[in-house]
Amino acid sequence: xxxxxxxxxxxxxxxxxxxxxxxxxxxxxxxxxxxxxxxxxxxxxxxxxxxxxxxxxxxxxxxxxxxxxxxxxxxxxxxxxxxxxxxxxxxxxxxxxxxxxxxxxxxxxxxxxxxxxxxxxxxxxxxxxxxxxxxxxxxxxxxxxxxxxxxxxxxxxxxxxxxxxxxxxxxxxxxxxxxxxxxxxxxxxxxxxxxxxxxxxxxxxxxxxxxxxxxxxxxxxxxxxxxxxxxxxxxxxxxxxxxxxxxxxxxxxxxxxxxxxxxxxxxxxxxxxxxxxxxxxxxxxxxxxxxxxxxxxxxxxxxxxxxxxxxxxxxxxxxxxxxxxxxxxxxxxxxxxxxxxxxxxxxxxxxxxxxxxxxxxxxxxxxxxxxxxxxxxxxxxxxxxxxxxxxxx
Amino acid sequence: xxxxxxxxxxxxxxxxxxxxxxxxxxxxxxxxxxxxxxxxxxxxxxxxxxxxxxxxxxxxxxxxxxxxxxxxxxxxxxxxxxxxxxxxxxxxxxxxxxxxxxxxxxxxxxxxxxxxxxxxxxxxxxxxxxxxxxxxxxxxxxxxxxxxxxxxxxxxxxxxxxxxxxxxxxxxxxxxxxxxxxxxxxxxxxxxxxxxxxxxxxxxxxxxxxxxxxxxxxxxxxxxxxxxxxxxxxxxxxxxxxxxxxxxxxxxxxxxxxxxxxxxxxxxxxxxxxxxxxxxxxxxxxxxxxxxxxxxxxxxxxxxxxxxxxxxxxxxxxxxxxxxxxxxxxxxxxxxxxxxxx
Numbered sequence: 001x002x003x004x005x006x007x008x009x010x011x012x013x014x015x016x017x018x019x020x021x022x023x024x025x026x027x028x029x030x031x032x033x034x035x036x037x038x039x040x041x042x043x044x045x046x047x048x049x050x051x052x053x054x055x056x057x058x059x060x061x062x063x064x065x066x067x068x069x070x071x072x073x074x075x076x077x078x079x080x081x082x083x084x085x086x087x088x089x090x091x092x093x094x095x096x097x098x099x100x101x102x103x104x105x106x107x108x109x110x111x112x113x114x115x116x117x118x119x120x121x122x123x124x125x126x127x128x129x130x131x132x133x134x135x136x137x138x139x140x141x142x143x144x145x146x147x148x149x150x151x152x153x154x155x156x157x158x159x160x161x162x163x164x165x166x167x168x169x170x171x172x173x174x175x176x177x178x179x180x181x182x183x184x185x186x187x188x189x190x191x192x193x194x195x196x197x198x199x200x201x202x203x204x205x206x207x208x209x210x211x212x213x214x215x216x217x218x219x220x221x222x223x224x225x226x227x228x229x230x231x232x233x234x235x236x237x238x239x240x241x242x243x244x245x246x247x248x249x250x251x252x253x254x255x256x257x258x259x260x261x262x263x264x265x266x267x268x269x270x271x272x273x274x275x276x277x278x279x280x281x282x283x284x285x286x287x288x289x290x291x292x293x294x295x296x297x298x299x300x301x302x303x304x305x306x307x308x309x310x311x312x313x314x315x316x317x318x319x320x321x322x323x324x325x326x327x328x329x330x331x332x333x334x335x336x337x338x339x340x341x342x343x344x345x346x347x348x349x350x351x352x353x354x355x356x357x358x359x360x361x362x363x364x365x366x367x368x369x370x371x372x373x374x375x376x377x378x379x380x381x382x383x384x385x386x387x388x389x390x391x392x393x
Numbered sequence: 394x395x396x397x398x399x400x401x402x403x404x405x406x407x408x409x410x411x412x413x414x415x416x417x418x419x420x421x422x423x424x425x426x427x428x429x430x431x432x433x434x435x436x437x438x439x440x441x442x443x444x445x446x447x448x449x450x451x452x453x454x455x456x457x458x459x460x461x462x463x464x465x466x467x468x469x470x471x472x473x474x475x476x477x478x479x480x481x482x483x484x485x486x487x488x489x490x491x492x493x494x495x496x497x498x499x500x501x502x503x504x505x506x507x508x509x510x511x512x513x514x515x516x517x518x519x520x521x522x523x524x525x526x527x528x529x530x531x532x533x534x535x536x537x538x539x540x541x542x543x544x545x546x547x548x549x550x551x552x553x554x555x556x557x558x559x560x561x562x563x564x565x566x567x568x569x570x571x572x573x574x575x576x577x578x579x580x581x582x583x584x585x586x587x588x589x590x591x592x593x594x595x596x597x598x599x600x601x602x603x604x605x606x607x608x609x610x611x612x613x614x615x616x617x618x619x620x621x622x623x624x625x626x627x628x629x630x631x632x633x634x635x636x637x638x639x640x641x642x643x644x645x646x647x648x649x650x651x652x653x654x655x656x657x658x659x660x661x662x663x664x665x666x667x668x669x670x671x672x673x674x675x676x677x678x679x680x681x682x683x684x685x686x687x688x689x690x691x692x693x694x695x696x697x698x699x700x701x702x703x704x705x706x707x708x709x710x711x712x713x714x715x716x717x718x719x720x721x722x723x724x725x726x727x728x729x730x731x732x733x734x735x
Contacts, residue, residue: 012713015720044527065712070526070705075552079519082512082549086491086523089510090531094523112513234508235528237486239453241503243511252456252503253511 013067014205022204029167029193030097032200033123034059036171037095039202041210042121043069044092046083048076048102051136052191053125056097077102081109085118089242091213091233093175097123099191100142101132104149110184111150112244114268117223119178119213119231121171123187125194126298128374137374138191140298143353146186147327153265155272157279158186158327162301164198170324172203176211177279181272182228188326190349192299192376224249224264227271273328280330283322284337287312291342291393292386293319295334295358297326299376300347307382316390326354331361338362343389345369347377451475451485456503461496464659466618466644470536470565471500473621477628488532491521493546496572497538497565497644515546518553518562525560529702532561532632539566539580543601547579550601554608554637558701561631562639564601567646575649582686586653602641606694611636613694617643619667620690627692636700643670643688 020035027035034056037045045060061071070087074080080096087094098106103124113120126142128134142149146158157177161167167189174185216222216230218238223229229249232238241251246261254260272279285308286293296304301322308320321337323330338344344362346355347369355368369385371377452475461467478485488507492498494514502511508531512520517535525533535542542550542564553560569587570576576589580601585594606613612634616624624642631638645651645662656662666688673691676684 012717012720016716019720044523046523065709066716068709068713070709072522072526072705074519074522075548078516079522079549079552082516082519083523083526086510086512086520087527088523090489090524090527092523092527108513109516234489234510234524235487235531239486239506239508241453241509241511243502243509244513245511252453 016066017205021202023201025200025202026197027164027200028055028195028197029161029164029189030055030125030195031059032164032167032202033097033161033171033187033189033194034063035200035202036168037121037175038063038067038069039168039205039208040093040172040175042093042095042175043067044084044087044094045069045071045096046074046080046087046094047071047096048074048080048098050077050099050102052127052138052194053097053099053102053123053189055194056123056125060097077105078109081106081113081122084120084122085109085113085116088118088120089234089240091235093119093179093213095121095123095175097125099125099127100129100139100145103142103145107145107149108151110156110186111152111154113184114150114154114156115152115244116242117182117229117231117268118184119182121174121178121185121187123171123189126188126190128191128372134374136191138194138299138349138376139372139374140190140300140349140353141372142188143326143348143350146188153269155183155269156186156327157181157183157272157325158188159281159324160188160190160298160326161193161324162298162322163193164196164200166324167193168200168202172208172210179211179213180228181275182231183272186327188298190298192349196299221249223247223251224267227267227274276328276330277332279325279328280333281324282330282333282337283324284333285320286337286339287317287319290317290319290340292316292345292389293321293338293341293343293364294345294347294382294386295321295323295337295354296347297323297354298349300349303377303379304347304382306379307386310379310383311386311390316386318386318390323354329357329361334358335362338364342393343367345382345385345389347371347382347385349376448472448475448479451478451506452504453506459504460499462646462648464645464647464662465496466565466567466642466646467496467500469618469621470497470563470624470642470644471504473625473628474501474505474536474563477625477632480625481629481632483532483632487530488534489521489524489528491517491524491533491535493517493537493541494572495538495541495570496646497536497567498541500536500565501534515541515544516549517541518546518549518560521560522553522556522558525558526702526705529559529706533559534632535560535562536565537562538571539564539568539601540570540578543599543604544579547599550605551608554605554610554639556701557609557611557636557698559635560637561628561634562605562637563628563631563642564639565642565644566601567644567650568598569646569650571646571649575646575653587650588653602639602693605639605641609637609698610639610694611696611698611700612638612692613641614639614692615641615643615688615690617666617670617688617690618645619663619670623690630692630695634695636698643690
């Protein structure tokens with residue numbers, strides 16, 4: 001190893017990141033997500049311990065001081081998300097990580113982040129609920145909470161990883177989307193993937209193109225004038241007024257004028273809804289002539305894909321589809337994946353969340369394969385369902 | 394009637410001064426600094442005209458007049474705050490005011506011209522923590538009410554005092570949820586009638602400044618909207634003080650608090666505040682029962698404790714030094730330490 005030249009603050013950071021990246025790691029999804037965040041340039045983490053997301057906080061507490069960032073453990077999830085939003089307005093790429101109960105507590109301020117167009121990332125490592133439920137066991141019960149958890153009209157971006165590798169890769173994407181759309185982004189992991197330990201190769205820092213924050217001159221309109229307005233942060237001399245109340249383009253409260261609210265909320269919704277196709281990440285593996293398809297996301301995509309491959313090996317024609325972008329729902333891509341199908345099986349670790357959304361958009365029969373209780377579907381279970389569905393067709 | 398409200402000692406001194414042989418003493422001057430010096434000339438408000446006040450340049454004038462009810466203490470707090478900032482010659486562009494929900498949160502948001510973060514109910518201090526950690530060079534000041542900071546946000550208040558991050562909290566305590574129409578709050582005195590305790594409040598009130606002092610804040614004081622000069626001075630000390638500083642400002646809400654307590658006249662309620670105030674020195678050794686319903690005013694606590702933000706930055710410097718050394722020696726090629734969590 002050559003002796004390094006002059007080590008500046010930045011070069012220490014770069015070299016340090018270099019030692020993490022480009023190598024094989026055998027780590028949990030939670031750890032991969034945290035390291036992905038570090039590589040994405042995250043420099044503020046506010047959190048509160050909760051199973052199965054605590055490992056993310058632990059890695060962030062360990063790594064953020066190494067890259068000049070700040071980790072703070074707060075008194076609760078309400079404070080965590082609040083500080084994350086405050087830090088974002090003070091220039092940070094900020095995030096928090098939690099699970100169902102904490103995610104519920106954060107909902108009010110996720111709405112605040114939507115309304116104030118604050119870029120930040122919220123990781124929800126889903127666990128079995130409602131309430132404390134099976135605290136240590138996985139589920140996919142927050143799909144609708146991610147979409148509709150906070151009150152009022154809004155659009156949200158949510159991605160779901162299916163492997164530890166994707167935890168790292170998609171985490172970086174989450175930070176970029178947060179900046180690009182000036183919106184909170186939900187990283188919808190689940191306890192199964194969070195605690196799944198497998199091979200991960202972290203991308204090298206020079207291969208990551210971080211979307212920088214688009215900043216405006218101090219007198220810019222921070223809350224309107226274009227679909228995604230530029231930001232003026234605290235300390236920029238812009239006398240920014242950030243409020244969760246209905247506000248005009250300059251940030252000033254106007255809670256009485258119908259047109260002002262209408263204009264603001266419709267823009268907040270359309271800036272994400274209009275980018276639906278651009279945001280869509282869907283893994284489509286269709287088979288010609290298949291009348292049965294399987295759609296799964298997150299952890300369940302793993303046994304589901306296994307079941308499809310086994311069914312195909314036995315001579316059945318079965319299509320497979322795995323949405324990575326959950327919200328905004330990738331309508332066109334899912335419709336394409338369902339083209340020609342008679343039946344779409346949707347294994348989920350809940351009693352039917354995404355299957356309902358799919359039903360609204362496709363013409364084939366949607367069959368939820370629900371499994372709750374903290375145990376993921378086995379590949380054999382899903383294969384049996386495929387066989388039954390094929391037999392009915 | 395208003396004359397009754399002026400501190401008799403101050404009145405006496407003032408009269409003595411005006412009647413002295415040398416003629417009246419010049420009125421005290423609170424800084425003639427232009428807070429916007431350095432901005433374009435056009436940005437500076439003209440300093441003449443019948444409606445000009447020299448502190449107007451600290452306000453977002455397009456938002457005036459304020460929405461405060463007649464006789465509200467909010468205007469007094471805003472006035473004192475602007476005076477304090479002016480005297481300290483702080484550039485308002487280096488101030489972030491963080492507020493919650495409620496009338497008192499409207500004092501700086503939107504009226505005070507600085508970066509303002511108007512947050513959700515109770516969370517102002519938590520938002521401010523994120524701001525201050527990322528922007529240690531800025532003054533982070535929280536102004537909110539008793540419902541916001543002592544009620545729904547009480548947990549953040551005590552934890553922030555414990556953490557001792559450098560920030561300043563002005564809790565405007567008017568004993569009531571004013572914006573929602575006068576419901577009982579965590580600081581409403583026992584026995585008081587409010588819209589949700591129509592017979593009497595059966596709960597004990599928080600002595601919120603004492604709570605914060607016990608939680609570990611670096612500076613804690615209690616003043617009232619009657620003691621404007623002491624309040625201003627205290628605000629300055631609080632803003633200057635490194636660490637978590639807290640001033641409880643007993644304030645009047647003649648509309649929502651006064652209507653159920655027979656003090657709808659702002660003067661009545663301000664007189665009540667004056668008469669209920671006991672200087673800290675005079676309260677020493679007095680029975681707790683005797684102090685029931687009184688406001689002990691003065692500096693309750695001033696102490697030196699390590700500040701959280703400095704701790705964070707020191708940690709980062711130490712880690713950087715360690716990594717520099719390790720990288721320089723060609724170590725850190727093996728990431729197994731990372732995987733085992735060391």
